Amino acid sequence: MSDEEKKKKKKKKKKPQGPNKLKVKERMKLPRQDMSNQEPSVRCKNFDEVPLGFTDEQAFQEALRCLECPKQPCVAGCPVEIDIPGFITLIVAKDVAGAARKIKETNSLPAICGRVCPQEEQCEIVCVTGKNNKPVAIGHLERYVADYERDNKLVKLPEIAPSTGRKVAIVGSGPAGLTVAGDLIKLGHAVTIFEALHKPGGVLVYGIPEFRLPKSIVQAECDFMADMGVDFQLSTVVGKMDTIDELFEMGYDAVFVGTGAGLPRFMGIEGENLIGIYSANEYLTRSNLMRAFDPDDYDTPIIQGKNIAVLGGGNTAMDAVRTGLRLGADNAHIVYRRSETEMPARIEEIHHAKEEGIQFHMLCNPLKFIGDDQNRVKEMECLRMELGEPDDSGRRRPVPIEGSNFIIKADLVVVAIGNGSNPLIPQTTPGLDCNKWGNITVNDDTMATSRKGVFAGGDIVTGGATVILAAGAGRKAARAMHEYLMKEVKK
Amino acid sequence: MPKVVDNRQIGPMIWKMVVETPRLVSKAKAGQFVILRVNEHGERVPMSIAGLDRDKGLLTIVYQVVGKTSALMTTVKVGEEISDCVGPLGLPSHVEKWGTAIVVGGGIGIAPIYPIAQAYKEAGNKVITIIGARSKDLLFYEEEHKSVADELHVCTDDGSYGHHGFVTDPLKKLLDDGVSIGMIMTVGPVPMMKFLSNLTRKYKVPTWVSLNPLMIDGTGMCGGCRVQIGDETKFACVDGPDFDGHLVDFDLLTARLGAYRQQERKAMKHLLGDPGCNLAESVRKFKYPDEQSGTE
Numbered sequence: 001m002s003d004e005e006k007k008k009k010k011k012k013k014k015k016p017q018g019p020n021k022l023k024v025k026e027r028m029k030l031p032r033q034d035m036s037n038q039e040p041s042v043r044c045k046n047f048d049e050v051p052l053g054f055t056d057e058q059a060f061q062e063a064l065r066c067l068e069c070p071k072q073p074c075v076a077g078c079p080v081e082i083d084i085p086g087f088i089t090l091i092v093a094k095d096v097a098g099a100a101r102k103i104k105e106t107n108s109l110p111a112i113c114g115r116v117c118p119q120e121e122q123c124e125i126v127c128v129t130g131k132n133n134k135p136v137a138i139g140h141l142e143r144y145v146a147d148y149e150r151d152n153k154l155v156k157l158p159e160i161a162p163s164t165g166r167k168v169a170i171v172g173s174g175p176a177g178l179t180v181a182g183d184l185i186k187l188g189h190a191v192t193i194f195e196a197l198h199k200p201g202g203v204l205v206y207g208i209p210e211f212r213l214p215k216s217i218v219q220a221e222c223d224f225m226a227d228m229g230v231d232f233q234l235s236t237v238v239g240k241m242d243t244i245d246e247l248f249e250m251g252y253d254a255v256f257v258g259t260g261a262g263l264p265r266f267m268g269i270e271g272e273n274l275i276g277i278y279s280a281n282e283y284l285t286r287s288n289l290m291r292a293f294d295p296d297d298y299d300t301p302i303i304q305g306k307n308i309a310v311l312g313g314g315n316t317a318m319d320a321v322r323t324g325l326r327l328g329a330d331n332a333h334i335v336y337r338r339s340e341t342e343m344p345a346r347i348e349e350i351h352h353a354k355e356e357g358i359q360f361h362m363l364c365n366p367l368k369f370i371g372d373d374q375n376r377v378k379e380m381e382c383l384r385m386e387l388g389e390p391d392d393s394g395r396r397r398p399v400p401i402e403g404s405n406f407i408i409k410a411d412l413v414v415v416a417i418g419n420g421s422n423p424l425i426p427q428t429t430p431g432l433d434c435n436k437w438g439n440i441t442v443n444d445d446t447m448a449t450s451r452k453g454v455f456a457g458g459d460i461v462t463g464g465a466t467v468i469l470a471a472g473a474g475r476k477a478a479r480a481m482h483e484y485l486m487k488e489v490k491k
Numbered sequence: 492m493p494k495v496v497d498n499r500q501i502g503p504m505i506w507k508m509v510v511e512t513p514r515l516v517s518k519a520k521a522g523q524f525v526i527l528r529v530n531e532h533g534e535r536v537p538m539s540i541a542g543l544d545r546d547k548g549l550l551t552i553v554y555q556v557v558g559k560t561s562a563l564m565t566t567v568k569v570g571e572e573i574s575d576c577v578g579p580l581g582l583p584s585h586v587e588k589w590g591t592a593i594v595v596g597g598g599i600g601i602a603p604i605y606p607i608a609q610a611y612k613e614a615g616n617k618v619i620t621i622i623g624a625r626s627k628d629l630l631f632y633e634e635e636h637k638s639v640a641d642e643l644h645v646c647t648d649d650g651s652y653g654h655h656g657f658v659t660d661p662l663k664k665l666l667d668d669g670v671s672i673g674m675i676m677t678v679g680p681v682p683m684m685k686f687l688s689n690l691t692r693k694y695k696v697p698t699w700v701s702l703n704p705l706m707i708d709g710t711g712m713c714g715g716c717r718v719q720i721g722d723e724t725k726f727a728c729v730d731g732p733d734f735d736g737h738l739v740d741f742d743l744l745t746a747r748l749g750a751y752r753q754q755e756r757k758a759m760k761h762l763l764g765d766p767g768c769n770l771a772e773s774v775r776k777f778k779y780p781d782e783q784s785g786t787e
Contacts, residue, residue: 196577196708196710196712197708198528198535198574198575198577206708206712235576235577236577237580237709237710240518240579240710241514241515241518241578241579242518262710262711262712263711263714263726263729264712264713264714266714266717266724268724272724273717273718273719273743273747274746275746275747275749275750276750278714278715279713279714279715281713281714282707282713282714285707285708285712285713286707290534290535290707291532297532298532299532299533299534299559299560299758300534301751301754301755301758303750303751374746375742375743375746375747422710422712423711423729424710424729
């Protein structure tokens with residue numbers, strides 16, 4: 001695109017009536033575009049991405065549905081406050097690269113968020129179009145513009161402010177850390193990310209499978225950060241190699257801790273350490289980061305169960321069970337102690353799992369695991385549950401039905417009931433306050449911890465949550481860190 | 492990427508690798524471990540620290556060829572780099588001045604027990620060292636241990652060198668003689684650590700064992716390295732690798748270590764059968780113990 005054309009586009013954008021010539025009533029009647037997916041019978045045998053993305057025409061048609069309403073409830077519904085009508089208007093104007101840049105003003109990771117955000121309960125649930133029709137497919141459009149920009153090599157480095165002379169260390173390269181890095185480097189601070197694993201991306205690379213988030217996309221986002229000047233120190237475990245105090249001694253002026261949840265929970269029941277029982281983190285790390293699904297090329301082994309049972313009802317559970325299916329299970333079960341209504345997984349993921357033939361066992365809780373003479377799990381004894389009064393989480397508490405014991409055959413079990421907080425940083429950082437669950441306590445407005453110059457966000461603060469909430473925390477932290485660096489750190 | 496400055500065979504299927512990794516070495520303590528990755532497509536393997544040269548920033552590990560990854564490690568030439576060496580991981584061995592401490596190293600465990608013996612010595616203890624292997628050619632580090640130990644016992648299962656018998660024999664004699672012992676620390680094959688712990692339990696002497704379960708990230712994230720310690724499940728990477736030997740469920744550890752045995756053998760067979768693979772002749776002759784009697 002030439003400069004002149006760009007100027008034209010910009011002018012067009014500024015016109016008050018916008019490029020969308022349809023009347024509001026007409027827009028409200030347009031049908032929501034469906035993103036096409038890989039056929040369930042095909043995709044359950046491969047690790048390729050399930051949704052195939054919008055075509056240019058679909059994206060344009062879908063963008064026309066946005067009412068550009070003045071209240072913009074969608075923006076308020078987005079944890080990072082993307083200018084949603086703003087970027088959708090640019091799609092209508094056929095300036096897709098401009099739309100991508102508009103999103104990147106507030107979200108460094110659109111290709112990722114467009115895929116894994118629970119839009120149905122954030123921006124889309126409040127969409128005005130959705131009052132009488134289906135809401136605008138904001139997530140699909142976000143994914144579309146990010147992919148368009150990347151695939152057409154239109155990604156441009158943003159403007160980077162002159163160096164402030166201040167240095168920031170970020171611990172963990174997951175969504176929170178990457179967001180902080182992206183925001184602070186643009187403001188002119190020197191940024192180093194320390195990552196314990198050998199690839200950057202945190203949960204985005206070890207936790208989320210290829211069929212939901214291709215690793216090449218995460219790598220592209222990290223490469224983009226590196227191009228902006230972010231220094232990645234991989235295979236470096238802060239708290240073991242250097243403590244937070246030592247980072248300050250090394251000349252860093254502020255530290256952001258985004259180490260994630262990362263300490264898998266187990267149920268404490270009989271037989272839980274038998275061979276064939278994995279935490280979701282281990283199972284997914286073997287398959288995603290260590291690419292055990294590709295044994296011709298990679299050396300990491302993984303147990304390939306014929307009957308896989310995954311315990312839990314979140315997105316991680318869906319990821320694990322669908323991975324098991326793709327690795328060759330004949331039967332893949334979800335075992336969840338509440339009913340489907342209480343399941344925390346995204347509706348889309350549950351839907352995809354069902355299409356692929358995953359068997360759902362609701363209101364069912366394992367009592368113990370039974371092994372064979374080789375100490376390998378062969379089955380688990382479960383108890384049926386019914387729902388009682390709501391508990392602390394607001395969800396109805398599952399109550400066991402006495403005598404309802406039954407057996408599920410399983411030679412592979414994945415425990416996906418959540419994570420505690422990883423102790424490495426709190427253990428090695430004196431004066432860093434944590435709550436009783438070991439999560440770092442912060443000021444909600446600034447993400448500042450009890451230690452001066454140390455900020456934190458993401459799952460290490462909230463416990464297991466979503467990518468976009470971590471990114472939102474990162475944005476908040478970056479804003480406060482910038483203020484801290486400019487006011488409190490003299491250079 | 493960390494540079495390999497030495498990689499040599501020191502026994503049948505036993506190799507020693509020295510890696511230049513100054514920052515890691517400056518932080519590491521006896522009893523901790525590292526995770527290595529030989530190449531981009533390789534496994535992450537935990538390795539006990541078997542020596543630290545703080546002046547030169549060198550880390551020593553001793554490894555045995557047991558599968559594809561360790562076989563590939565033997566092919567790394569001096570001056571080449573490996574993909575990763577992460578650490579130091581795990582908690583350092585507990586060291587205090589007890590008076591007399593016994594360190595016991597069996598098989599490949601002869602190596603990591605050496606820096607621990609050094610640490611005990613530096614803390615002012617009298618150190619009695621017992622090392623053992625199946626036969627004379629599998630023994631190594633004798634000189635190193637001699638330089639630290641106040642008393643050194645060497646054993647071979649087949650009697651080809653030193654005391655004919657297991658490491659538990661001289662240990663039992665010391666215990667029977669009523670030597671006052673503050674701590675026993677052992678690194679070695681799981682059966683050895685199990686028998687040793689069963690023995691010392693009777694004498695009520697505190698006994699620590701260093702466990703080396705399967706592991707991926709080494710930071711507590713994956714939970715693959717969980718071990719049963721008394722009534723509790725612990726993660727060897729963040730709670731260990733050292734545990735009270737009297738509480739460890741060794742049978743479960745043995746089972747979990749064997750989780751991928753079939754897959755490992757398949758990968759190894761595949762590797763050894765590949766004429767393009769540049770493995771040392773000794774590794775090409777590699778056979779698992781239960782295959783050794785069979786014909787080619």
